[in-house]
Amino acid sequence: MKKFGILFLALFLPLFIITLLGFDDKEEAINNAPTHELKLENYTMKAKRHTHEVVDHTTFDELQQDFENAHKVTEACLGCHTGRHTEIMETAHWRWERDEVIEGKGVVSLGKKNILNNFCIGINGSEATCTRCHIGYGWGDKSFDFNEPTNIDCLVCHDQTDTYEKGKGMSGYPAPSVDLNLVASNVGSPRKENCGVCHFWGGGGNNVKHGDLDEAMLDCSREVDVHMAAEGEDMSCIECHKTENHNITGKLYALSSENKNRVTCEQCHTDKPHNDKVLDDHLCRVACQTCHIPYYAKGNSTKMIWDWSTAGQLGSDGHEMHENDADGNHKYLSIKGTFIWDDHVVPEYYWFNGIAKHQLIEDKIESIPVQMNTLDGSYKDKGLCQKSIQPSKIWPVKVHRGRQIYDTVNKTLIQPKLWDKEHGQGAYWKDFDWAEASQKGMDYVGLPFSGEYDFVETEMYWPLNHQVAPKEQSLKCLDCHARENSRIASLGDFYLPGRDYNAGVEILGIFLIISSLLGVLTHAAIRMLSSRKRKMNQHLNN
């Protein structure tokens, strides 16, 4: 028995070690998933969170007045909150532009004020309606005074009554129905509802633009968003988008280009959140969002394609048309063209180092589809002494594709005038005349229009950050590390284990194995035959 002791030990020991370390408490970990304690820092759990006590503003005499207009409310606010307007006036929420460096273009003013997108294109010439989402009163055209403190709208962000509403086409002024006295005396820290009214509804409808910011997140399940889920942590936007002196951290690459003032998962989840070295190592080149946002637009559909070229068709009665798809989303609007929506969308994946470029309004169109913004990055960009301080990471992105108007002679995109209160002012949404709308819009921004126009395909990139899924639903290894249907099949600039292989090596290897097998089998066969022959000969000789 002793003889076999070593064999037993030799076979058993490695298996024991492997089993002990390799399968650790995998099953247990999965079973305990919801209760498994998260690594967290800089965060107070809901259970321990004490609500921010806001002074009862109803007791203030300053607010107990029938406000003549909205400016008077701001005056009252600033009467106590002295100097706060200077903070506001520095923010992009107020200025709708910021100075940022774009590679090859230098310092450029970027923002909703001047950049074009492939949704409603741009605000210029149509401010009165677009600035319904501006935190100010009265931005109806270029004459708006950005230095007048009482032009600031405090209420849209601080209202706690959910009765405040800006009027349509009113340059950011509140709707006539709003009771300013009630709202002014019920103010507090911004809630999801305050941020959402613009950030959910950007682009003229719920979840149109981002795909991961949806009014459903006001009251959603963990499946839609683990952070904002009503039955979960029920986090508000500013829980992550930390704010000091009215500078709300975080920004989106639809409108910005530099890698700064960002919100990161790491600020709470640490840079080693997994209790697993191999998974944690992924963070070096894979954004958290890539695995943890497996689908977006989980609450409601988002717009995927917007084709302006079909706009302008009127019904037989000469009226504007509204057609909806089966899910109730706009399929065709005379004023805007044709749309395609989708929900539970699989993101597209790109290398991204935190730096974006933009097609500015004066830029020539050099390639089609026109890249409204491009996310910089590649596998080779390792971030050291290179363009960015961090290596490029793989990011999930919503790509919005469109077809929009451009100047075929000047080879630039066109800013058309879309909106006006009245017919006959050249606004496309009233008069349905592209040439006139383009002339008006380009005159407004001071750029040439040749009179010739057509429609060109465009692409716009929206890195995803919200609607993080419960961890059980995050991507698994095989979602990427697979030869077939790898989510990152399109990222071909590097070798990914499990996805990639060298065809020559495969052929050589398989050839090697097959020839060994054949060799061995042939040898064995000859041995058996010759031994049988030998035995027969022995028999015969005997």
Added chain:
Amino acid sequence: MKKVYLYKGYERFWHWSQAVLVFALILTGFEIHSSYSIFGFENAVKLHNIAAWSFLVLTVFTIFWDFTTGEWKQYLPTSKNLKAQIQFYLSGIFKNAPHPAGKSILSKLNPLQRIVYGGLKIMVFPVMFITGFLYYFFHYPSQGIELSSLESIAVIHTLGAFAVVSFTVVHLYLITTGHTVTSNLKAMVTGWEEVDETASRHIEEEIMAGSKTVLKPVEKKKAKTERKPAEVEA
């Protein structure tokens, strides 16, 4: 014929645990290569890493053992009997001819085994270790050693894996080519093998004559180490 204690306790322990680890590495490695699915990708990666670390520990320890016991000399290639050994596999074996190279405690491996096992030890395994560790530590080449891509490492590592599989196929078959079909297997399990006394003595005399001063003390040491595993077992 005489029964000789040819493979010492540690040698057998090393051989069989290496067998298990190499099997585990191959099995999990090709799963990571997406050749099939058994454990699941994540488990395959974990098992592969643990088996690799274990294999490294075992290998380092065995190299140490090889040098302290002088067993490393078993792997020194020799041209003596090389041709005869090849001819044996190509024709002699079919005619029931005797093995051209006899076995002895001082020379357990035939000339072909010396080359192949030695090659595994100093070529294939080290290459697999080095590429494996580059794979493990530089899979996100962002710091330190600049690797433009994992591809070159992966290609070498995969080639090595295919080579090990081929080796295993041939190795498993050659087990059956001993004195009897099972005598090699029995020897590696128990340590004892029947060897041709005269051939064995002949080899020993030859080696002794070549390097009397070196080998004598080694032989003594062997006699000591030989007992130890047995004692542990008891």
